Amino acid sequence: MTMKTSKTTKAAATGVTRRTLLKTGAAAAGAVAGSGLITGFPTIWAQNPITLRQFGTGVSNINAIAEKCKADLGITLEMTATDSDAAAQRAVTQPDSYDIADIEYWILKKVFPSGVLQPMDTSKLKYFDKVVPLFITGKLNPDSVIAQGTAPHTVGFVEAQDSKTFAKEPTQWFTMMPTIYNADTLGIRPDLVGREITTWADIMDPAFKGKTSILNIPSIGIMDAAMIMEATGEIKYADKGNMTKEEIDKTIEFLIKAKQAGQFRAFWKSFDESVNLMASGEVVIQSMWSPAVAAVRSKGIACKYQPLKEGYRSWGGGLGLASHLSGAQLDAAYEYINWYTSGWVGGYLNRQGYYSACMETAKNFMTADEWGYWIEGKPAAGDIMSPEGKVMEKAGAVRDGGSFEDRMGKVACWNSVMDEDRYMVRRWNEFIAA
Numbered sequence: 001m002t003m004k005t006s007k008t009t010k011a012a013a014t015g016v017t018r019r020t021l022l023k024t025g026a027a028a029a030g031a032v033a034g035s036g037l038i039t040g041f042p043t044i045w046a047q048n049p050i051t052l053r054q055f056g057t058g059v060s061n062i063n064a065i066a067e068k069c070k071a072d073l074g075i076t077l078e079m080t081a082t083d084s085d086a087a088a089q090r091a092v093t094q095p096d097s098y099d100i101a102d103i104e105y106w107i108l109k110k111v112f113p114s115g116v117l118q119p120m121d122t123s124k125l126k127y128f129d130k131v132v133p134l135f136i137t138g139k140l141n142p143d144s145v146i147a148q149g150t151a152p153h154t155v156g157f158v159e160a161q162d163s164k165t166f167a168k169e170p171t172q173w174f175t176m177m178p179t180i181y182n183a184d185t186l187g188i189r190p191d192l193v194g195r196e197i198t199t200w201a202d203i204m205d206p207a208f209k210g211k212t213s214i215l216n217i218p219s220i221g222i223m224d225a226a227m228i229m230e231a232t233g234e235i236k237y238a239d240k241g242n243m244t245k246e247e248i249d250k251t252i253e254f255l256i257k258a259k260q261a262g263q264f265r266a267f268w269k270s271f272d273e274s275v276n277l278m279a280s281g282e283v284v285i286q287s288m289w290s291p292a293v294a295a296v297r298s299k300g301i302a303c304k305y306q307p308l309k310e311g312y313r314s315w316g317g318g319l320g321l322a323s324h325l326s327g328a329q330l331d332a333a334y335e336y337i338n339w340y341t342s343g344w345v346g347g348y349l350n351r352q353g354y355y356s357a358c359m360e361t362a363k364n365f366m367t368a369d370e371w372g373y374w375i376e377g378k379p380a381a382g383d384i385m386s387p388e389g390k391v392m393e394k395a396g397a398v399r400d401g402g403s404f405e406d407r408m409g410k411v412a413c414w415n416s417v418m419d420e421d422r423y424m425v426r427r428w429n430e431f432i433a434a
Contacts, residue, residue, distance in 0.1 A: 051302025149241025
């Protein structure tokens with residue numbers, strides 16, 4: 001852009017009037033915004049409409065978030081929800097079809113080296129210092145043991161702005177801003193299982209033949225299978241999150257045998273499928289996600305997210321920036337991510353049974369009773385409501401698994417991408433087809 005020395009240039013350098021902003025359009029607004037001359041971003045986005053295209057799993061692509069973003073920032077969010085495998089594929093093969101990738105950390109291992117996402121400058125992330133240490137060091141507390149699998153901090157940083165390889169230690173360059181995570185276990189119908197459930201091995205009890213299910217997303221299902229295998233004493237993995245071919249074979253053969261014996265009723269891929277299997281009573285014990293358990297309970301049906309002695313299988317997700325973003329679009333994307341982690345969304349996610357990556361800001365958007373129930377493991381003083389305003393739990397209820405520290409402190413493994421990923425997926429598909 002060539003600059004003429006004139007009175008208008010001087011005026012522009014000292015500030016931007018609404019009129020010139022409307023005339024110059026979003027690109028120039030982005031240039032000025034990037035220079036730090038403007039601080040009131042929301043008014044800019046309202047005057048120069050910007051749309052950010054976001055895709056990811058249905059877990060966090062929630063309409064209420066898009067509506068609140070539009071109201072608070074004036075930024076339009078176009079959301080597309082897919083399953084985990086489709087998200088990994090789209091991220092790499094259709095990089096021009098999105099601006100924001102809302103993906104899981106294990107997917108990042110497949111995606112980031114391809115160069116479709118750009119590293120984030122942590123100095124532009126307003127709440128970077130509020131991120132829970134799990135995503136920075138891998139430890140919830142200084143004395144925590146780092147769990148097996150693709151722990152988020154191992155793929156959380158790169159060495160430099162143009163780097164595609166993960167850094168061993170925290171740097172200024174973040175791969176994604178973490179937003180959501182949880183500790184997953186088995187869901188049960190306490191009214192139908194008829195006994196105490198204490199271990200991942202219980203899903204293989206012949207008493208539940210034809211009434212069990214595990215999820216059919218290979219990278220996640222294999223981790224549930226690994227928790228089950230170790231619990232039954234069939235195998236002790238060197239690293240559940242990075243199996244050898246021999247370990248994969250042993251795991252798949254065990255699953256095929258169980259399948260042929262009629263142990264499984266079904267293999268689900270979507271949230272809704274898992275809810276329907278459980279609510280109908282076709283299945284009494286299965287792989288499940290926390291809000292799916294809540295969805296069954298909201299129908300007035302007993303359903304429990306059962307803590308198990310071997311611990312939890314965990315996952316985490318975040319927001320990544322597409323490589324093509326620049327200028328006004330990039331500024332808007334940072335503004336959106338800073339808004340996302342400023343607390344309203346965090347409170348919303350916590351009330352769904354997930355956890356916010358910036359707990360401190362989320363706390364400001366929850367009542368003391370909600371915080372006590374969801375995060376501290378205290379009995380609810382009053383009824384606990386869903387984000388949509390429905391009663392989820394009655395007064396006196398205690399969250400399954402207890403407090404945040406109890407649940408995230410007992411993570412045995414993270415969802416993972418193995419070195420033998422292709423081999424594992426091929427073998428997993430053989431199991432599903434068997």
